[in-house]
Amino acid sequence: MNSSTERTHSILNTALGLVRNMGFESVSIASLAKEVGMSKSGLFAHFNSKEKMHLMILDHAADKFAHDIFRISLKSKRGLPRLRLIVKNWLSWFQVNGGGTCPFLAAAVEYDSRPGLVKDRIQLHIGRMIKSLNRSIDICVEEGEFVNDLDTKKATYEIYSLIVGQLVYLRTIEHKTASKMFKISFEELINRYSV
Amino acid sequence: MNSSTERTHSILNTALGLVRNMGFESVSIASLAKEVGMSKSGLFAHFNSKEKMHLMILDHAADKFAHDIFRISLKSKRGLPRLRLIVKNWLSWFQVNGGGTCPFLAAAVEYDSRPGLVKDRIQLHIGRMIKSLNRSIDICVEEGEFVNDLDTKKATYEIYSLIVGQLVYLRTIEHKTASKMFKISFEELINRYSV
């Protein structure tokens, strides 16, 4: 990794921070340049276009997400313990540094009506997250912790929905109540998948 | 209702259409003026500021939502039939005119990091939707269709989550598969609440 990539990597970290408390659109070349203490043109040279910048921020966020949620959980035991850890990490990802918008939901909403590279990339990343979650549920079946005939795609949808619903609830109702409801609903799903 | 309010109402309808296929931020005074065939300053006079315009668009969307989802379903029988209709209307709301972003989720995401009148209003509206959904579930308990000791707040969270999760899934995986999974998961929840 040469110095250029290192610098870019550090810029992308700053950018991701901005996305998480300003949304995607607000991270302009101008605002990011100011944040990292560079000139607009100096920063521009790193990306060559706003679209490419957004693409790289998105990929950076996806890398970090894959690491913080999935890769890290590989250390825990296959099956249910790992699934629990993944879900726990997933939820806590949106509460570090005083919370912040989910970069993927933000990007999905803001680019929903703008077909192009960025929108495609978002769908790719969200699709991968869902697939990774699905895989970790499949493993629970393999380990005999979930019933053999479980429709794991549906189970994935149900758990993913609880997570996304939680993101909305956390901003609408009291934090503690919201997260308690999640825990109960999640455990009920687990129980249902187990018998 | 004088002609000014009628005109404003018609403008808000156009604005809501724009929100649903451009997102919230993209509906600027300039772009909305062009869409309705007015000058910027002419349109500006209707709202007096961009923030007030966004507030009024939001309120207009909430009015329409309350009517299209909840008020209309009052015609069906109290309890489960009405709940089913509400959920059906809710989902179909995002598929008329070839789909489109949910204005409330769009606003919530885009204004998440901008405290102020608009953000407060969004939380108000989302809170009201959830409360309305909760009420319709309470009625199912009153009617004896759901068990008496059902935690209806948790049930509300679970059904709301399935809906929000569906909005993401519709944009990520094949439409038919997504909506079939919703139907199955929703019916399972209903069954669980009934015994």
Add this chain to the structure above:
DNA sequence: TCGATTATAGCACGATCGTTCGATCTATTA
């Protein structure tokens, strides 16, 4: 140490934005 590559800065451009202001057009009312 010198030459080349690379990172960054400065400046200018056209576009778009929200907002203001004064003028004009329209419709109502006295």
Add this chain to the structure above:
DNA sequence: TAATAGATCGAACGATCGTGCTATAATCGA
């Protein structure tokens, strides 16, 4: 008909944005 009020417009402002061009500063290989 004349006066008035409300709706709309055109033009202009300062900001911000993405992007291109050119110059300078830093880094590194020979």
